[in-house]
Amino acid sequence: MKRRLFVASSLSALGLTACGPVKDSLTNGPFRKVLLSTEKLNHGVIGTHGLAREYRDADVDRNFRVNGLDTPSDATYASLAKGGFREYRLIVDGLAERPQKLSLAELRAAGDRTQITRHDCVEGWSAIGKWRGIPLATVLAMAQPKANARYCVFHCFDIDQSGQHYYESLDLHEAAHPQTVLALDLNDKPLDDDHGAPVRLKIPTQLGYKSAKWVQRIELVANFAPIGGGSGGYWEDQGYEWYAGI
Ligand SMILES: Nc1nc2c(c(=O)[nH]1)N[C@H]1C(S)=C(S)[C@@H](COP(=O)(O)O)O[C@H]1N2
Ligand SMILES: [Mo]
Numbered sequence: 001m002k003r004r005l006f007v008a009s010s011l012s013a014l015g016l017t018a019c020g021p022v023k024d025s026l027t028n029g030p031f032r033k034v035l036l037s038t039e040k041l042n043h044g045v046i047g048t049h050g051l052a053r054e055y056r057d058a059d060v061d062r063n064f065r066v067n068g069l070d071t072p073s074d075a076t077y078a079s080l081a082k083g084g085f086r087e088y089r090l091i092v093d094g095l096a097e098r099p100q101k102l103s104l105a106e107l108r109a110a111g112d113r114t115q116i117t118r119h120d121c122v123e124g125w126s127a128i129g130k131w132r133g134i135p136l137a138t139v140l141a142m143a144q145p146k147a148n149a150r151y152c153v154f155h156c157f158d159i160d161q162s163g164q165h166y167y168e169s170l171d172l173h174e175a176a177h178p179q180t181v182l183a184l185d186l187n188d189k190p191l192d193d194d195h196g197a198p199v200r201l202k203i204p205t206q207l208g209y210k211s212a213k214w215v216q217r218i219e220l221v222a223n224f225a226p227i228g229g230g231s232g233g234y235w236e237d238q239g240y241e242w243y244a245g246i
Pocket of ligand 2: 067120121122123208209
């Protein structure tokens with residue numbers, strides 16, 4: 001059964017609506033409350049069904065395939081890469097009380113989570129990788145989402161042949177999932193350029209296209225309809241599902 005159906009049915013068996021408790025804490029309290037309620041949802045109500053499987057070191061595929069649009073080659077990205085990304089700043093803004101501009105050193109100091117998980121591409125291939133990074137929730141909490149923030153949008157450096165930037169989005173519930181991380185390392189090394197350096201999203205509970213590479217900016221919004229083609233992501237604008245739960 002799909003995770004979405006499982007979640008909905010297990011919550012309704014308890015007399016809860018799927019978004020009830022989360023929505024309440026989103027509107028009534030600080031973002032920390034959302035994190036707590038999500039932790040409870042994952043570990044209490046849903047149990048391990050809410051977590052993607054985690055593997056052992058021996059399971060890691062050392063040659064993790066590269067997929068998607070070309071690695072950015074524009075002057076901005078090229079000069080950041082040349083400088084070892086010392087000048088890179090992750091922007092977190094939009095509906096935020098405290099917009100952030102975070103260096104890689106600040107990101108590394110903010111949190112540390114390692115997970116060995118499987119990446120499933122919608123095209124039918126999978127690879128197991130060891131990802132190390134910072135829980136996305138930690139970074140969003142630093143920016144203090146305003147009460148009307150509902151989604152975070154990942155704006156990426158890369159563009160397709162028609163000049164369209166890659167982007168993705170998650171709701172704040174998915175963003176608060178403990179396995180949703182901003183990854184800096186793959187298989188014990190800083191991300192290489194092709195795998196999304198210096199910062200990418202890794203969300204093992206959803207299909208590969210949600211795991212945005214080359215993240216430049218995270219924007220907190222109430223609604224993603226005005227962004228890109230309006231469907232919440234580069235592939236979603238071309239017909240893929242916005243919720244890509246595995
Ligand atoms: N910015 C950006 N992120 C992206 C893509 C892309 O084209 N651009 N492709 C997605 C798809 S479809 C997949 S399967 C994975 C591939 O990640 P990998 O190259 O590290 O294997 O990145 C996802 N994230
Ligand atoms: Mo993919």
